[in-house]
Amino acid sequence: MTETEQPYAELGLKDDEYARICTILGRKPSDTELAMYSVMWSEHCSYKSSKVHLRQFGEKAPETDVLLVGMGENAGVVDVGDGLAVTFKVESHNHPSYVEPYQGAATGVGGIVRDILTMGARPIAVMDSLRFGEIDHPDSRRLVGGVVAGVGGYGNCLGLPNIGGEVVFDPTYAGNPLVNALCLGVMRHDRIQLARAEGAGNKVVLLGAKTGRDGIGGVSVLASATFNDPVAGDGGGPSKRPSVQVGDPFTEKVVIECCLELFDRELVTGIQDLGGAGLSCATSETASHGGSGMRVELDLVPLREPSMSPVEVITSESQERMLAIVRPVDVDEVLAVCGRWGVLATVIGEVTETGRLEVRWHGEVVVDVPPASLADEGPVYERPFERPADQDAIQAATPDSLARPQTGAELADTLLRMVGSANLASRRWVTEQYDRYVLGGTVLAMPHDSGVVRLVDDSDRGVALALDGNGRYARLDPYAGAQLALAEAYRNVSTSGARPLAVTNCLNFGSPKIPP
Amino acid sequence: MTARIGVVTFPGSLDDRDALRAARAAGAEPVPLWHGDRDLRGVDAVILPGGFSYGDYLRAGAIARFAPVMAEVVGAARGGLPVLGICNGFQVLCEAGLLPGALIRNAGLHFVCRDQRLRVESADTAWTSEYATGAEIVVPVKNGEGRYVVDERTLDELEATGRVAFRYVGGNPNGALRDIAGIRNEAGNVVGLMPHPEHAIDPLTGPSADGLGIFVSVLKSFAAA
Numbered sequence: 001m002t003e004t005e006q007p008y009a010e011l012g013l014k015d016d017e018y019a020r021i022c023t024i025l026g027r028k029p030s031d032t033e034l035a036m037y038s039v040m041w042s043e044h045c046s047y048k049s050s051k052v053h054l055r056q057f058g059e060k061a062p063e064t065d066v067l068l069v070g071m072g073e074n075a076g077v078v079d080v081g082d083g084l085a086v087t088f089k090v091e092s093h094n095h096p097s098y099v100e101p102y103q104g105a106a107t108g109v110g111g112i113v114r115d116i117l118t119m120g121a122r123p124i125a126v127m128d129s130l131r132f133g134e135i136d137h138p139d140s141r142r143l144v145g146g147v148v149a150g151v152g153g154y155g156n157c158l159g160l161p162n163i164g165g166e167v168v169f170d171p172t173y174a175g176n177p178l179v180n181a182l183c184l185g186v187m188r189h190d191r192i193q194l195a196r197a198e199g200a201g202n203k204v205v206l207l208g209a210k211t212g213r214d215g216i217g218g219v220s221v222l223a224s225a226t227f228n229d230p231v232a233g234d235g236g237g238p239s240k241r242p243s244v245q246v247g248d249p250f251t252e253k254v255v256i257e258c259c260l261e262l263f264d265r266e267l268v269t270g271i272q273d274l275g276g277a278g279l280s281c282a283t284s285e286t287a288s289h290g291g292s293g294m295r296v297e298l299d300l301v302p303l304r305e306p307s308m309s310p311v312e313v314i315t316s317e318s319q320e321r322m323l324a325i326v327r328p329v330d331v332d333e334v335l336a337v338c339g340r341w342g343v344l345a346t347v348i349g350e351v352t353e354t355g356r357l358e359v360r361w362h363g364e365v366v367v368d369v370p371p372a373s374l375a376d377e378g379p380v381y382e383r384p385f386e387r388p389a390d391q392d393a394i395q396a397a398t399p400d401s402l403a404r405p406q407t408g409a410e411l412a413d414t415l416l417r418m419v420g421s422a423n424l425a426s427r428r429w430v431t432e433q434y435d436r437y438v439l440g441g442t443v444l445a446m447p448h449d450s451g452v453v454r455l456v457d458d459s460d461r462g463v464a465l466a467l468d469g470n471g472r473y474a475r476l477d478p479y480a481g482a483q484l485a486l487a488e489a490y491r492n493v494s495t496s497g498a499r500p501l502a503v504t505n506c507l508n509f510g511s512p513k514i515p516p
Numbered sequence: 517m518t519a520r521i522g523v524v525t526f527p528g529s530l531d532d533r534d535a536l537r538a539a540r541a542a543g544a545e546p547v548p549l550w551h552g553d554r555d556l557r558g559v560d561a562v563i564l565p566g567g568f569s570y571g572d573y574l575r576a577g578a579i580a581r582f583a584p585v586m587a588e589v590v591g592a593a594r595g596g597l598p599v600l601g602i603c604n605g606f607q608v609l610c611e612a613g614l615l616p617g618a619l620i621r622n623a624g625l626h627f628v629c630r631d632q633r634l635r636v637e638s639a640d641t642a643w644t645s646e647y648a649t650g651a652e653i654v655v656p657v658k659n660g661e662g663r664y665v666v667d668e669r670t671l672d673e674l675e676a677t678g679r680v681a682f683r684y685v686g687g688n689p690n691g692a693l694r695d696i697a698g699i700r701n702e703a704g705n706v707v708g709l710m711p712h713p714e715h716a717i718d719p720l721t722g723p724s725a726d727g728l729g730i731f732v733s734v735l736k737s738f739a740a741a
Contacts, residue, residue: 152627156660157568159530250528250571342527433627437656437715437722440534454721457537
């Protein structure tokens with residue numbers, strides 16, 4: 001280890017966080033370890049500032065007998081009867097979509113679909129919730145066109161029906177669009193998979209795309225970053241461009257079919273997708289959750305560019321990759337299934353009993369850490385918060401202060417402006433770019449109150465999904481705004497004839513370190 | 517004996533399961549076929565389904581036509597086997613030379629998914645005999661590269677010889693020349709169309725059940741043969 005100062009601050013780590021890493025390891029971290037801690041302890045991966053609040057979801061959750069898998073895994077799973085379960089989740093991909101709208105939105109869809117696949121489910125529908133600045137804002141053409149094309153381009157090519165969502169324009173979102181993607185999956189109860197590496201000697205198999213330099217440090221550099229110049233056409237500047245991942249929906253499609261066949265043939269004992277923080281996250285989380293250790297030969301990872309360093313390989317966020325844990329006896333069959341689907345599959349390591357995550361690069365140990373220290377034992381902060389100074393003024397400004405049309409002509413003008421408003425007009429110009437028919441199970445889609453899909457052939461069992469939020473209500477009164485968002489989704493599902501069964505959420509907040 | 521309809525799955529095929537479902541709904545035995553097999557498993561008809569074979573990052577259908585199974589499909593089609601290409605399957609049929617012309621990027625440059633009215637222009641094929649010539653049906657269309665193009669002389673010839681199988685009615689979603697949504701070969705055993713009849717076999721999950729006739733037609737063609 002070098003005695004010179006390590007660049008932890010540039011990687012987004014604070015002095016005390018760096019000191020904590022040194023304490024955990026009893027030494028200074030290697031460059032590769034430091035990179036792993038920086039991405040795993042980023043706000044994006046660790047929820048270090050929001051964890052104390054999000055805990056309430058677990059603590060206050062009502063008693064239920066339909067929840068088969070709760071928080072802590074890639075997505076929740078609920079029982080829907082007939083031996084079937086559904087899993088669904090929403091995630092944001094806001095900043096990447098601002099920097100590179102098409103790829104940001106596309107990989108947002110790709111990421112959420114892999115989360116659902118990881119649970120053992122066949123993905124069967126997607127939805128998207130989009131927020132942009134005013135439609136005539138100079139940057140909106142780039143963003144709206146790119147994001148919608150990205151959602152459609154990836155989802156259509158993946159063969160998932162897009163069955164609903166939202167598109168809202170408001171000046172608040174100028175320079176900070178929200179791109180939230182939802183995916184729904186279905187599985188039989190006995191096909192539920194968990195992201196756990198268990199059983200010493202089991203092999204760690206990397207499936208899917210080769211690893212490249214796209215998305216290096218994306219979670220720490222990009223996801224939580226703030227852009228100083230919100231109207232700049234090129235987003236956060238050229239230096240951040242490589243942080244956006246590039247999507248390949250074709251590879252994801254064959255990875256999906258390949259993984260579903262592996263699940264059906266019971267060839268994997270645990271599986272995790274590679275998303276934010278790439279291999280750093282997938283290896284440490286599976287080892288930590290499995291209560292095991294793992295040894296990875298990082299130089300076995302197939303690369304797009306052979307000159308990549310171990311730091312780059314282990315933090316790359318190249319898309320369309322999965323990490324499977326496989327019994328040694330099944331390895332040949334796994335590789336054969338992958339070969340049939342044309343999916344690259346490589347044994348890169350094995351599960352150990354050491355309780356350490358050990359990564360080697362051409363024989364040299366570059367990482368030797370307790371996996372839980374990366375995945376689950378990152379810092380947790382109780383950030384100070386207070387009621388915004390303008391909250392009282394906002395709440396005091398009632399609609400009574402707004403000008404009202406006084407004459408017929410003014411009323412007609414108001415009506416025309418409302419009809420012509422992007423927020424009230426038909427969204428067909430967006431939704432028509434999404435395939436809503438593929439897979440043949442779509443019962444309702446846009447512009448209905450909720451999307452409804454049949455779960456499997458030979459059964460009339462279906463689920464209804466609604467994706468709703470009202471940012472203006474939440475700004476006026478966060479508590480009531482959240483209640484109203486739930487109530488709206490509840491109503492939309494109910495009016496389709498469905499019984500509301502479960503909720504998930506996607507909360508989009510600014511940096512917890514910057515006061516509003 | 518139940519007639520067997522094969523559906524080819526290429527890597528990136530998306531509507532293969534839908535086509536198998538439609539074949540079953542029409543009363544056939546659906547038979548999955550694999551792109552890498554030089555084997556049609558003795559089926560009585562073949563469907564090339566919609567999707568993005570090999571990602572369609574190159575020209576749509578340009579790689580799929582080289583799949584081992586396609587050599588069998590082309591040979592069998594020339595021998596009279598009924599072959600239907602839907603969307604990407606239509607693109608593959610054009611690339612494989614079984615049908616003339618090409619499908620290029622939509623005139624509006626966007627992917628378009630909508631419920632589309634079509635007129636059946638030729639009921640004299642293995643896949644359309646259930647309809648009356650001139651009948652109007654509603655089935656989904658959904659594509660980014662569905663604009664049918666071919667040289668003027670071939671267009672004239674297609675029309676003169678009754679080889680336009682379907683035309684868009686009430687709006688052309690992609691700028692296809694002469695509103696052509698689907699064409700047939702001279703013998704009438706090979707038909708390609710951009711819209712998706714397999715998504716219109718049940719009013720619960722489609723805009724109509726108008727598409728089912730395509731699959732019933734081919735079954736009746738076996739019975740008649």
